[in-house]
Amino acid sequence: MIWVNQILQGVLLGGYYAMLACGLSLMFGVMRIINLAHGSLAVVAAYLVWVVANRLHFSPFLGLALVLPCMALAGWLLQRLVFERSLGAGELVPLLSTFGLAVVLDNSMFQTFGADSRSLAPNIGDLAWNSWGVTSQIYVGQLPLLTFVVAVALLGGLHLFLLRTPMGRSVRATTEDPDTAELVGIDTRKVYGFAAAASLVAVGFAGTFLAMRAAFDPYAGPAQLIFAFEAIVIGGTGSLWGTLVGGVVLGVAQNLGAQVSPQGFLVAGHAAFLAVLALRFFAGGRGLRSLLRIPRRPAA
Amino acid sequence: MSLLQVEQLDARHGLLQAVRGVSLSVSEGEILALVGANGAGKTTLLRTIAGAHRLAGGRVLLDGKDVSRDRAHRRVAMGITLVPEGRRLFTGLTVRENLLVAGARGRRGYWTVDTVLEAFPMLRDRLGNRGGELSGGEQQATAIGRALISNPRVLLIDELSLGLAPIAVDQVYQSLQTVIASGATIILVEQSLDRAMNVASHLVCMLEGRTVLEGKTADFTHKQVSEAYFGLSSVGREDGPA
Numbered sequence: 001m002i003w004v005n006q007i008l009q010g011v012l013l014g015g016y017y018a019m020l021a022c023g024l025s026l027m028f029g030v031m032r033i034i035n036l037a038h039g040s041l042a043v044v045a046a047y048l049v050w051v052v053a054n055r056l057h058f059s060p061f062l063g064l065a066l067v068l069p070c071m072a073l074a075g076w077l078l079q080r081l082v083f084e085r086s087l088g089a090g091e092l093v094p095l096l097s098t099f100g101l102a103v104v105l106d107n108s109m110f111q112t113f114g115a116d117s118r119s120l121a122p123n124i125g126d127l128a129w130n131s132w133g134v135t136s137q138i139y140v141g142q143l144p145l146l147t148f149v150v151a152v153a154l155l156g157g158l159h160l161f162l163l164r165t166p167m168g169r170s171v172r173a174t175t176e177d178p179d180t181a182e183l184v185g186i187d188t189r190k191v192y193g194f195a196a197a198a199s200l201v202a203v204g205f206a207g208t209f210l211a212m213r214a215a216f217d218p219y220a221g222p223a224q225l226i227f228a229f230e231a232i233v234i235g236g237t238g239s240l241w242g243t244l245v246g247g248v249v250l251g252v253a254q255n256l257g258a259q260v261s262p263q264g265f266l267v268a269g270h271a272a273f274l275a276v277l278a279l280r281f282f283a284g285g286r287g288l289r290s291l292l293r294i295p296r297r298p299a300a
Numbered sequence: 301m302s303l304l305q306v307e308q309l310d311a312r313h314g315l316l317q318a319v320r321g322v323s324l325s326v327s328e329g330e331i332l333a334l335v336g337a338n339g340a341g342k343t344t345l346l347r348t349i350a351g352a353h354r355l356a357g358g359r360v361l362l363d364g365k366d367v368s369r370d371r372a373h374r375r376v377a378m379g380i381t382l383v384p385e386g387r388r389l390f391t392g393l394t395v396r397e398n399l400l401v402a403g404a405r406g407r408r409g410y411w412t413v414d415t416v417l418e419a420f421p422m423l424r425d426r427l428g429n430r431g432g433e434l435s436g437g438e439q440q441a442t443a444i445g446r447a448l449i450s451n452p453r454v455l456l457i458d459e460l461s462l463g464l465a466p467i468a469v470d471q472v473y474q475s476l477q478t479v480i481a482s483g484a485t486i487i488l489v490e491q492s493l494d495r496a497m498n499v500a501s502h503l504v505c506m507l508e509g510r511t512v513l514e515g516k517t518a519d520f521t522h523k524q525v526s527e528a529y530f531g532l533s534s535v536g537r538e539d540g541p542a
Contacts, residue, residue, distance in 0.1 A: 169397050169400060169401045169404075170404075170405075172390070172392060172393060172397075173393060176391065177388060180384060180388040181390075182351070182352065182371065182372035183352055183373075183376070183381070183384060183388075184376065184381075184402035184405065184406075184446060184450065185373050185376035185377060185381075185402055185406050185450050186373055186401065186405055187371075187373045188373070
């Protein structure tokens, strides 16, 4: 039963990873940018909600509602000021520029908030630790369940948006072939701006739930980036529901690893990631594109 | 006055100059066929007119307004739309979505999903299919429909028959007659000289990036066009190769 409980906790943890990875996946899928500042941006969102909750004494959920428009605006500005300029300058430049952005963000947060760890757990009361007992050995935590439900709702909402709305169709068309998208009248700059804004809204959710479920500090971003990256690679790059599958696989592996040994949490997660890459390699995917499951785009 | 005017247009692929000082003009309701051997610069010329390829020199004017600096999506809104070589459908989108995604951004006018389906009845039963599930002819029909639905003032069609079975080409050309009858202004790149000369009122032949023959189709024999096509002679322009 302990193992079943660990798997259940892993699935719920996977919801958090899916939420974290969703924005990274969207940005990569649409713009082909691996945003190395993704984890740091999640921590920025965590600090913003923490400030609203502790300085203005609002509920973290109200704080989240206030922070989301700021994150959307930040995403749009980042697209116009950083990503757009770096996209045209070669494949390495977006990596370098987002890496630089991560360094600037991490150190700015350190300068502003110091090295102390913070958390929103004290601001959400019982929700931080309450759980429902399914049996004497299986528990469902309220916060992990809420996180999972919000992640599924976020992915589902995004999925429906992409499927049913004119802007969603434009995003899908641009994702597939930006050159042709321009030729049918789509302003791809606008689509990229929207994708970056939506990506950072997802980051806002992830940062808030990170702050509610754990302690964070200015340098917590890179670890979050790795988890998000592993989740999207396991699930298939650029696939939203694949992100949920990837997150769940990662979460379950980490929890099973932790059951074996306390150090096994991280090791098992990375091992699962490498095992998936190895499986793809031996299944015939020798190139980086097939290893990471990156969809092809037609040549311009 | 010409609806679309191209003046001394240059376009490059890196160091290679693909289009060299090409000038042409199309009036409202005219069908202009652009012919030439592979590598003559036809596709690059069309893509440059549509704004998908950077212009290295010269101007593109629509109704006398210089649109050379406008991006491709702005030119679609103004009335220049390209059916690209190889169709380039969005294979993850259904036929209906391929049409709607273009219809949402273009100009308002005669062409809607319904009128496109009237012109291309073969698409009626395929609206829910993804672009990648269609036959070559159906893909070409969808690509033309997708361009029409933005209600272009000038429709640029690149290699209409490329990669299609003869029967599919016939079907697409049959449907294209409906489009032509609606008074559309078209610049058409076509490999088949016979088809090009049958459908077009005007003709431009390109060789190595330059115009070597241009004028009314009726003024040329098939032999004259063939010779210009292969660079054996030039008619109608003094700067063409001998």
